[in-house]
Amino acid sequence: xxxIFTDFEDQDVMVLSIxxxxxxxxxxxxxxxxxxxxxxxxxxxxxxxxxxxDGYVPYNVILDDTMKVQHTNSGFSANQIRTxxxxxxxxxxxxxxxxxxxxxxxxxxxxxxxxxxxGGNLIPASLKLFWNTNGGGSFTQxxxxxxxxxxxxxxxxxxxxxxxxxxxxxxxxxNGKQRNEPMDAPDSLHSFDVLIDTAGPVITHEPLTRWxxxxxSPTFVAQVVDQIGVGTVTMVYKxxxxxxxxxxxxxxxxxxxxxxxxxPGNVGDTVLYWxxxxxxxxAGNTSRLPExxxxxxxxxxxxxxxxxxLDGNTNSGPVINSQLQSLxxxxxxxxxxxxxxxxxxxxxxxxxxxxxxxxxxxxESQIFYEYLTDGGYVYMEGGNCWANDTRFxxxxxxxxxxxxxxxxNVATVNGLAGTMTDGLxxxxxxxxxxxxxxxxxxGATLVLENASPQFGVAVAKQDxxxxxxxxSIELGGLTDSxxxxxxxxxxxxxxxxxxxxxxxxxxxxxPTPTPSACSQLGVTITMPSHLFNTGDTCSCTAEICNPGxxxxxxxxxxxxxxxxxxYFFYPSFGAFDQTLIDLPVGSQPIAVLPEFQWxxxxxxxxxxxxxxxxxxxxxxxxxxxLGSWEFGWAE
Amino acid sequence: xxxxxxxxxxAMMLTSSAALGVYQLGDTVxxxxxxxxLGNPVSLYDFYGKxxxxxxxxST
Numbered sequence: 001x002x003x004i005f006t007d008f009e010d011q012d013v014m015v016l017s018i019x020x021x022x023x024x025x026x027x028x029x030x031x032x033x034x035x036x037x038x039x040x041x042x043x044x045x046x047x048x049x050x051x052x053x054d055g056y057v058p059y060n061v062i063l064d065d066t067m068k069v070q071h072t073n074s075g076f077s078a079n080q081i082r083t084x085x086x087x088x089x090x091x092x093x094x095x096x097x098x099x100x101x102x103x104x105x106x107x108x109x110x111x112x113x114x115x116x117x118x119g120g121n122l123i124p125a126s127l128k129l130f131w132n133t134n135g136g137g138s139f140t141q142x143x144x145x146x147x148x149x150x151x152x153x154x155x156x157x158x159x160x161x162x163x164x165x166x167x168x169x170x171x172x173x174x175n176g177k178q179r180n181e182p183m184d185a186p187d188s189l190h191s192f193d194v195l196i197d198t199a200g201p202v203i204t205h206e207p208l209t210r211w212x213x214x215x216x217s218p219t220f221v222a223q224v225v226d227q228i229g230v231g232t233v234t235m236v237y238k239x240x241x242x243x244x245x246x247x248x249x250x251x252x253x254x255x256x257x258x259x260x261x262x263x264p265g266n267v268g269d270t271v272l273y274w275x276x277x278x279x280x281x282x283a284g285n286t287s288r289l290p291e292x293x294x295x296x297x298x299x300x301x302x303x304x305x306x307x308x309x310l311d312g313n314t315n316s317g318p319v320i321n322s323q324l325q326s327l328x329x330x331x332x333x334x335x336x337x338x339x340x341x342x343x344x345x346x347x348x349x350x351x352x353x354x355x356x357x358x359x360x361x362x363x364e365s366q367i368f369y370e371y372l373t374d375g376g377y378v379y380m381e382g383g384n385c386w387a388n389d390t391r392f393x394x395x396x397x398x399x400x401x402x403x404x405x406x407x408x409n410v411a412t413v414n415g416l417a418g419t420m421t422d423g424l425x426x427x428x429x430x431x432x433x434x435x436x437x438x439x440x441x442x443g444a445t446l447v448l449e450n451a452s453p454q455f456g457v458a459v460a461k462q463d464x465x466x467x468x469x470x471x472s473i474e475l476g477g478l479t480d481s482x483x484x485x486x487x488x489x490x491x492x493x494x495x496x497x498x499x500x501x502x503x504x505x506x507x508x509x510x511p512t513p514t515p516s517a518c519s520q521l522g523v524t525i526t527m528p529s530h531l532f533n534t535g536d537t538c539s540c541t542a543e544i545c546n547p548g549x550x551x552x553x554x555x556x557x558x559x560x561x562x563x564x565x566x567y568f569f570y571p572s573f574g575a576f577d578q579t580l581i582d583l584p585v586g587s588q589p590i591a592v593l594p595e596f597q598w599x600x601x602x603x604x605x606x607x608x609x610x611x612x613x614x615x616x617x618x619x620x621x622x623x624x625x626l627g628s629w630e631f632g633w634a635e
Numbered sequence: 636x637x638x639x640x641x642x643x644x645x646a647m648m649l650t651s652s653a654a655l656g657v658y659q660l661g662d663t664v665x666x667x668x669x670x671x672x673l674g675n676p677v678s679l680y681d682f683y684g685k686x687x688x689x690x691x692x693x694s695t
Contacts, residue, residue, distance in 0.1 A: 012684070013687075014686070015688045016679070016682075016689050016690065017690050018669065020692065020693045022692075022693065024670050024671075027671065028673070039677045040671060040672040041669035041670065041677055042670050043669055051664075057691050057693045059691040060688065060691070061688075061691070063664055065683075065685060065686055067664045067683065067687075068661055068662065068663050069662050070660065070661075084688075088686045089685075089686040092684075092686070184680065184683050
């Protein structure tokens with residue numbers, strides 16, 4: 001199908017690949033599997049098929065250029081389809097045209113150009129440009145002039161600024177075929193604006209705040225649009241170990257501009273960055289994002305573990321989360337797939353057991369597939385995802401083979417001699433229905449099996465760059481006993497994932513002293529006085545409080561000095577800056593300004609403010625209380 | 636087993652729908668809109684003026 005589409009794509013032939021009874025996710029897998037570039041459409045309830053079908057699927061319908069049914073058949077014969085497509089596409093009138101862009105030209109005519117071909121003989125007087133300035137039903141007609149080859153041109157007189165010009169093209173051949181461009185003109189029309197552009201390009205960007213140092217360098221993406229046209233887009237950045245640099249961003253086929261950094265990224269490094277763009281207008285308008293200051297990206301160590309609990313029964317994910325934390329491994333627990341799983345060195349996916357399971361779709365699986373093949377570590381447990389459900393490329397990476405849909409017969413689960421689980425034994429009391437029986441394919445290792453009947457329930461694999469553990473039982477369903485505990489099993493898994501030897505939390509910035517007790521989550525900021533005179537001892541201290549019991553890592557902290565509306569951000573006191581801090585239970589001070597003697601000759605001022613606050617990771621919501629302190633000085 | 640049942644159900648559904656086919660050779664097909672593999676709506680008449688091959692498939 002794809003080959004035929006490719007061969008006929010430039011001959012005014014369109015292929016619609018329609019999944020009868022298939023949903024969007026199934027179509028996404030079909031598109032991926034067969035690398036189809038034509039539209040792959042979901043006819044979820046077979047409503048469209050029922051309008052055509054009088055045979056079995058695959059089923060083919062060929063419509064001519066006026067939407068009339070010309071051919072139907074069941075099965076698939078490439079030669080037959082090619083013959084039919086050739087038959088119905090050859091006599092068509094075809095018009096190729098790149099729509100006119102907006103223009104600042106108000107003094108000379110606008111030339112509209114197109115290529116027109118036909119299976120018959122074109123009728124020169126019928127080749128026309130229709131235009132107006134109101135988009136209505138009355139058009140000025142211009143007969144197109146031959147410009148050599150298949151190219152024809154027509155002119156529209158110059159218009160004043162503020163005018164929108166609407167137009168379409170038309171052609172006929174002596175075989176009775178005719179064509180408008182756009183095809184459904186005049187219902188749809190091409191248009192362009194005549195204007196004086198005074199605005200710079202509009203830049204949009206989803207800020208990057210954290211990036212793993214071990215997966216450096218990040219790619220920065222921005223969308224840039226302009227009324228007349230985008231000229232150059234530049235990303236300017238200041239790495240804390242490199243001088244300020246700028247790089248011209250590259251426009252991709254997806255219409256997005258991208259850039260990467262040339263500086264290395266070590267844990268704790270920060271990058272301040274912003275975008276500048278200039279348009280192609282006469283004035284050369286410019287714009288900047290953000291309008292002032294910069295975005296801040298911090299290079300971090302990978303966060304150790306993320307538990308993604310997708311099934312309705314949360315009887316395993318919370319157990320894994322608490323057990324990992326008991327082992328000193330910082331973990332986070334979510335019930336939806338986050339935007340950036342790549343921040344984590346390991347991902348633990350819980351899919352549950354039927355009938356309370358989550359069936360992973362292809363689109364979801366691709367997120368994890370990319371994470372895994374980029375060097376991630378994945379544990380995934382599910383009673384039905386290895387045999388019963390569709391196994392997408394992500395599942396295949398676990399090298400779990402020869403699976404079969406089992407029954408509810410998991411009872412005693414044992415570790416395997418010579419593996420990470422050697423000597424472990426459990427009773428299984430978790431969800432237990434249609435449990436997939438699994439085996440290790442070449443390159444993988446069986447690490448847990450059901451004793452009787454004997455079948456595998458967990459398989460581990462170490463690839464060159466990634467590691468997987470696939471399990472058909474829920475870890476939360478294992479019973480601790482004097483023989484073995486879930487903590488022991490998780491210790492084995494975590495060690496396999498290199499989590500036990502790694503530092504459990506990222507290095508904080510800056511290093512903090514041992515915290516003391518406090519009562520309210522948030523930040524207070526203080527100075528020795530509200531008014532300073534020459535010779536007074538001055539300093540500024542922020543006190544970060546986390547009353548517990550939870551602890552947090554990599555929390556954005558902002559400390560701002562407000563001098564009559566001009567803002568200076570700690571620690572650089574530049575136009576924009578921030579730090580990321582860890583929050584153990586208790587209070588920790590941060591020296592914002594070290595002690596110094598207030599100098600002479602500074603005049604007088606008042607109503608100068610400090611503000612200090614923590615936010616969520618996306619810097620959209622305050623995290624805890626905000627602190628402030630007003631001060632001034634006099635002589 | 637679930638897959639077999641699903642396949643049988645779909646086959647039954649497709650077979651029964653055979654009697655419901657409404658378009659004959661020469662009929663003009665009315666516009667319809669379906670979501671593509673990214674969830675974006677696509678209409679048949681977006682391609683009016685082209686020769687269109689509607690290739691119906693099923694994964695079961």
